[in-house]
Amino acid sequence: MEESERNRQELRSVTAESLRAGDSLVPPGGGAAVEVKDVSTRNDDFGAPALIVAELATGTTVTMASGSSVSIEATGAAEVSAVAADHGSPEAVVARIAGTYPASTGVQELSSRLLRGINLKSGSNLQDLHHLAVSLLVDHADPANALTVADLLTVLPFDGNFGRWKWIEGALAMTAYLSRHDDTRSAAYSAALRSADDAETDPLRAKLAATVRQRQLNDPNVYDPEIVRATVSGNKSAEKDWRVLRLGVLLYLRAHGGSETLTREVLERRIESEIVALSALNRALDTLA
Numbered sequence: 502m503e504e505s506e507r508n509r510q511e512l513r514s515v516t517a518e519s520l521r522a523g524d525s526l527v528p529p530g531g532g533a534a535v536e537v538k539d540v541s542t543r544n545d546d547f548g549a550p551a552l553i554v555a556e557l558a559t560g561t562t563v564t565m566a567s568g569s570s571v572s573i574e575a576t577g578a579a580e581v582s583a584v585a586a587d588h589g590s591p592e593a594v595v596a597r598i599a600g601t602y603p604a605s606t607g608v609q610e611l612s613s614r615l616l617r618g619i620n621l622k623s624g625s626n627l628q629d630l631h632h633l634a635v636s637l638l639v640d641h642a643d644p645a646n647a648l649t650v651a652d653l654l655t656v657l658p659f660d661g662n663f664g665r666w667k668w669i670e671g672a673l674a675m676t677a678y679l680s681r682h683d684d685t686r687s688a689a690y691s692a693a694l695r696s697a698d699d700a701e702t703d704p705l706r707a708k709l710a711a712t713v714r715q716r717q718l719n720d721p722n723v724y725d726p727e728i729v730r731a732t733v734s735g736n737k738s739a740e741k742d743w744r745v746l747r748l749g750v751l752l753y754l755r756a757h758g759g760s761e762t763l764t765r766e767v768l769e770r771r772i773e774s775e776i777v778a779l780s781a782l783n784r785a786l787d788t789l790a
Contacts, residue, residue, distance in 0.1 A: 517553035517565035525574040526555060528563060534574045535559055542567075542642065567645070591619040591630075591653050598637070598646055607636045621657060627668040630654055634675060639745060639779050648679045655690060659697045670694055674752035678772060691756045718760035723747045737789070741782045748775045 525534035536558040545551035553565045565571060592615070599612035611633045619626050630653055638647035654672035677690035698714065701707040724743045731740035754760060755768040 517567060517569045517571055526557065526563065527572040527574075528557070528561075534572075591621070592616060594649060594653060595619070595630075595633070598633070598650065601646070602641065605636075605641065607640060608633065611636065619653075621653075622665075624662075624665045624668070627654060627657075627665055631668040631671050634672060635745060635749075638675065638679075639748070639776070640783060642780065644679050648676055651676045651679075655693065658693075659700060661700065663697075666697055670697070670753065671749055674749070674756040677756035678752050678769075681769070691758065694753070694756045715761070718754060718757060719762045721750050721754060721760075721763075723750050737782055737785050741779060741786065744775060744779055744782065748772065748779070751775060 522537055522539055524537045526537050527534045537555050538558055539556040541554050541556075543552040543554060551567050553567060553569075555563045555565070557563060595612050595615045599608060599616070602608040611629050615626065615629050615633070619630070621627065630650060634647045634651040634654075637643045637650060651672040654669045655676050657669050659666055659669070673690050673694040677687050677694065680686045680690065698711070699707075701710050724747050727743045728740055728747065731737075731743055751768055751772045754763060755765055755772060759765040759768055
């Protein structure tokens with residue numbers, strides 16, 4: 502492609518983590534975009550994604566820092582509706598992410614609903630934002646954008662409505678884990694998550710609630726029977742759904758500080774294992790599609 506023609510080609514800025522095989526990446530220093538053949542991730546010594554390595558059709562590799570922005574050619578990308586919103590508003594955040602994942606049915610469906618207008622007092626909007634954050638983490642291995650979306654919920658206080666709170670609580674549990682290398686930030690998310698624990702003002706009811714909560718923390722439901730049944734039957738879609746629920750429980754337990762039976766270190770290892778298992782399921786489901 503000649504330079505003048507390439508300049509007319511629409512480019513999109515995406516995070517390095519969102520690169521996929523088949524994308525056409527503009528290499529460092531510019532020039533013609535080159536097809537990406539494979540993408541892999543290298544973790545740092547703490548287990549966090551640090552480098553993204555793209556193997557190109559030319560046989561060369563490009564190494565990018567996790568969270569960095571790169572340019573790819575837009576190939577029939579779905580257009581995001583223009584939203585009259587200030588930069589950094591919830592709608593603007595969702596619009597940017599929708600533009601990053603034009604081929605993702607899940608991201609596009611959630612974004613389409615949210616871009617009609619986000620009301621942070623609406624339980625359905627909170628649910629969609631939570632599901633979008635989960636999808637970014639689980640389906641697209643994009644912790645940076647997952648953290649950004651979840652953070653739209655973490656500023657909301659507990660108001661006594663547990664129906665709404667469960668989505669905020671889930672976001673706080675996720676952000677506490679994703680920011681685990683920043684002790685102060687992670688601790689603030691964990692403290693906010695536990696704020697609902699102190700909502701009961703009656704001493705007797707508060708004591709009973711604390712007893713029940715501790716029992717649940719010590720013996721949590723992590724959906725073992727459901728996952729085993731789905732695995733034995735070969736139902737990978739159902740297995741994924743149950744594992745996503747298990748991941749949410751593990752994230753909550755970790756943000757709560759662990760329990761008398763599960764330490765934070767054990768929970769972090771289980772969370773990492775669950776994310777790896779979900780990644781493998783995603784690859785298997787993509788093959789079946």
